Amino acid sequence: MTDSEKDLIRTAASALGFEACRFASASEPWSAGERLAHFVEAGRHGEMGWMETTLERRAHPTAMWDGARTAIVLGLNYGPKTDPLPEMADRGAGYISVYARGDDYHEVIKGRLKTLAGQIAARTSQEVKVFVDTAPLMEKPLAQRAGLGWQGKHTNLLSRDHGSWLFLGVILTAAELEPDPPEGDHCGTCTACLDACPTAAFPAPFQLDARRCLSYLTIEFAGPWPTEFRAATGSRIYGCDDCLAVCPWNKFAAAARDARLQARDALVSPRLADLAALDDAAFRALFSKSPVKRIGRDRFVRNVLYAIGNSGDVGLIPVAERLLDDPAPVVRGAAVWALSRLVGVEGFAELRLSRLTQERDEAVRSEWST
Structure with a gap:
């Protein structure tokens, strides 16, 4: 397809509320699968057994669907109106991660992805599949390959336009679309995210040990926590935004436009x-x-x-x-x-x-x- 066809897809994505829409090859080799295998082999996935059972399918987009040729990666901004970290000074209140203060983003994104995917399928006459992050697809490496941003030293996606606050959705298609240039790393010598982590969950830059991560412990871990992490959680009761919120790239971020992704009053410092x-x-x-x-x-x-x-x-x-x-x-x-x-x-x-x-x-x- 031509660039003009890609522009039509971008226009349709923007009309649905997506702030970013870029294209990447879904079939070319990459090293992300190997990195994920090392992560699981080291036991850093903790009790998230689904990562191990779906490891082969997660290794590459074509391991899950061998007909995939192009990944259309969509971004939806969920930025907070103000820096959320000062809220933790109120120890009588609980801290809920920014991403969870509005409606469930899976439901917000999935419907729009299906609408856009239907339009793409009609234009290309090719099969499409829709993914949010509950599916065994490594969307962050795809987003970097597509040029939406890059995986920072905290392993999360960063954007020069939206900072830390970008939800991702992916449409895989059998259509051959010209890929966009990938995004390079723009972290430089900064280590703000690593230094901010209250539990030292990063063994090295670009590496995460989920077993030490407060997002993992508050959400994925079912039993009593190891005692060494209980005091470190402070007032964080669902998720942890420290490594996201301290990033200097957030100076370019804006508050979420979508009302469903904006914080409910009841979930800010409850x-x-x-x-x-x-x-x-x-x-x-x-x-x-x-x-x-x-x-x-x-x-x-x-x-x-x-x-x-x-x-x-x-x-x-x-x-x-x-x-x-x-x-x-x-x-x-x-x-x-x-x-x-x-x-x-x-x-x-x-x-x-x-x-x-x-x-x-x-x-x-x-x-x-x-």
């Missing part, structure tokens, strides 16, 4: 006491249409309790104490840790003794009243 009181129904209601909902109430409240333990706010002691009797073991364990941080080990022992005495006295009164 009070820890309110979040800890959520039962399953209230959790689902608060996070309706939000990506936060997929981790479930128990895992979320576990995260909230770690933040309560880091708050230093003794006014939250009764909040954590009520959750000592929660039905979920992971919540009860997090409540123990939070209280031990707020009242100390000896204070927690006294608290437990007081609770046992109270339970005994209530049992005696109940026995005498029958």
